[in-house]
Amino acid sequence: MRQTLDFLLNDWLRVEQLNTRARFAEHSAETYGAVLDLAEKLAREKFAPYNRLADQQEPHFDGERVHLPEPTHAAMRAYAESGLLAASQDEAWGGMQLPCVIEMAAQSFISKASVAMSGYAMLTQGNANLLMAHGSARQREVFARREFEGRWFGTMCLSEPQAGSSLSDIATRAEPDGADFEQDPLGPRYRLRGHKMWISGGEHEMSENIVHLVLAKIPGPDGQLVPGTRGISLFIVPKQIVDASGELSGERNDVVLAGLNHKLGYRGTSNCLLNFGEGRFTPGGRAGAVGYLVGRPGEGLKCMFHMMNEARIGVGLGAVMLGYAGYEASLEYARQRPQGRAMTAAGKDAASPQRPIIEHADVKRMLLAQKSYVEGGLALALFCARLVDELHTAEPEAAAEAGRLLEVLTPIAKSWPSEWCLEANSLAIQVLGGYGYTRDFPVEQYWRDNRLNMIHEGTHGIQGLDLLGRKVVMEGGRALLTLAGRINKSIEAALQRPGLSELAHGLAAALARLGRATKDAWASGQPEEALANATPYLQAFGHVVLAWIWLELALAVEGVDSDFAQGKRAAARYFHAYELPKIEAWLAVVSRREALCREMQDAWY
CATH class of the missing domain: 1.20.1410 (I/LWEQ domain)
Structure with missing residues (x-):
């Protein structure tokens, strides 16, 4: 895979051209290579060895805590310590000022090693990036900085049990918290009540705090919720209450786990139903989950699309890398598995040696299909990441063109790998035959993990x-x-x-x-x-x-x-x-x- 990645970055996308721009002037081929080496090592040592364990020992709730295998904790600590959570951020924010395309290339190793375990990082990074784009200065300093440091993790809370993908029908309410609600240094303070479903990373104990970004509606003067999407606002709802400087107060916010969803795949990521404001906890002596408005009222969906679009490209990359993992596993198997003989006179002799199945035309077809899906899908994901760099650092005309291309390609970057790299995993199972359908080989898990990608972040x-x-x-x-x-x-x-x-x-x-x-x-x-x-x-x-x-x-x-x-x-x-x-x-x-x-x-x- 590394050879293909280097080819895509250097020979096709010409990433060295980015180094002529002020933001990336400190970088070179050597620094980019070092980042990829770091990610590859981290994936090999901290994620890949425990991917099966995370699948077998899925998150469970004992009534008080959600338990994850210790290697998941260790992997996320190592990821945070690597600095990759802030890889593309300014140096002032603890970042490396890496191009997005290099950051995504590095992420490809982690996703391939364990897409479920890496989900916590993707969500945290996307959460913090949204706050950098739409949050206030204090919100960026208190919440985003700690997420980039890996001290706090993040989620996105959109769907509700009765609404699913129809966000215009969400019913979570956010009401001003007192007469002075607009004076809180962390942003206008509200109390939220409602339920959120399918929240990946919604409850765990891998970090000091969990920053939930929650879509909710602010009631109008008549107490009614504005119908449709224009009534949706966005709120920061931390698991633990914090003060204006970001220190934990020791008080729990009224965000409660109602249950875990037990999934076909992606079992290494906790997936939750969360209740907001049910009254189990009463921060400040009052019921309701404390939340801080991000941006302006009624612009929540506009803000959330920043994270959603980023997540859609990330989901596409995850689908690609699951397909890639299956392709490599089936290729190795096909090279080693002897079965059948040549369709020649000599091949009809039962005493003649069998040949590796990779020599059969139909197996070659299946492997070629996988190769075309996964390598093409990786190229697409990296091309979109390169467009992000153009959008933010190119001259105005080129940046505008990159923005238009991103608009039309984002649905493809999410959906195409989700469908066709899932097909690559199906073909990987087929190459292994009966063995592929057993848990003795990893390809069945890759297929199960990949099946989710046609559903989440927009079906x-x-x-x-x-x-x-x-x-x-x-x-x-x-x-x-x-x-x-x-x-x-x-x-x-x-x-x-x-x-x-x-x-x-x-x-x-x-x-x-x-x-x-x-x-x-x-x-x-x-x-x-x-x-x-x-x-x-x-x-x-x-x-x-x-x-x-x-x-x-x-x-x-x-x-x-x-x-x-x-x-x-x-x-x-x-x-x-x-x-x-x-x-x-x-x-x-x-x-x-x-x-x-x-x-x-x-x-x-």
Whole structure:
């Protein structure tokens, strides 16, 4: 994996070009390499050896405390001590001022070693990053700084039992805490009451405190909650009450674990139902969980999208690395497992030696599919991270272009790896055969862990609605046109290379087909008709993007004669030959605005 990672960073994304910018001027190839070495060592020594243990000894609640295996505590201590939680932050905040693309490359090792254990870090980092963007100076100093130091951990509390993904229907209330509620140094102080579901990292004892970022609604003058998303505000709700300087008061906030969710996978991450303001604890002598407003009232969802979008790319990376782990395990197995003989006259002799299964064409197909999914998915995640660096440090025109590309690619960065790197894990099980279905080998756990990624941080259906309903039509389709312009530049370059012209022609046709389908979907102007087939559109869009990524990677190894380069070319050819043709079936229903699914009646089932 390291060779592929170095190739993507250095030969394709040209990360050394970032060092010409003031923010990254202190860095070099050597410092980037040292960070990757650190992450790789941490993953190898503190996370990977205990991934199975974290799965087998899932979090349990004894009525007072949530228990996790000690190696999880040790791994998170080591992660905090490494400084990686603040890797991209300013030096004044204890950070290294690393580019986002290097930070994500480092995270890839941790996610591959144990995606469930690494979830605590991803949530804490995303929580603190949101506060750096939208919190007050005091909130950043008290809460974000301690999260970057690893003293406090963080969560995001969005869903509710009755609302699920429909955030407009949340019912958690936040009411001003006294007449002087606006005078608290930590921000306007409210009391929250309600229930939050599916809260990863919601209860544990690995840190001094847990910083919950909670979506809730502030009642209007009539005491009623404002319907829809415009009534949602965002609050910091710490597990332990703190004073204005950030010191723990010794008083517990009214945030109580109602129960743990026991999952198919991701068992190493505690996942909780939390009750806010049920009265078990009474901070300040009053009922209700103390929370501090972040930003302005009614802008909670806008603020939370900062963490949600970051988490979506992080979820995509986690899905990639689970797929990568399965690919490597099945590749090793295929090289060692003897079974069957050649389809020749000599092979019919039962006395002749069996050959490794990697020599069978169908096993090669499955391994090539995995390679194309996981290496393409890793390239996509790192490309998005590189866009984040452009957004924040490039000249205004280039930064604006990066922002548009991020808008349209974020649903793909989350959804495509979640679906196709899960398929990579399924193929890994298939390569191992019956052994793959047992717990004697790790691939079954990789599949179980990966199955969650199509659900959390916005389900597949939600990503499709976001892509077709918002991203490709916003500003008159400007983001889509920006992406198409980038793809066409790659096509033009590939057309000049005889070995790549066939791939270029195929991608050009696919891009044109996607454009026609986008127009066809909205031809009637009726959202219900256009969006009924948003998920097939999402699948096709993702495959076009990945075909472009693979054309880019093929261009990057053009003229290189090595096994490594040959492998990249083979994966590119595989994706274009076996995967890209699938888009026609997906886009056909989009273009004709197929009505079957939206017209289906309950009674017909």
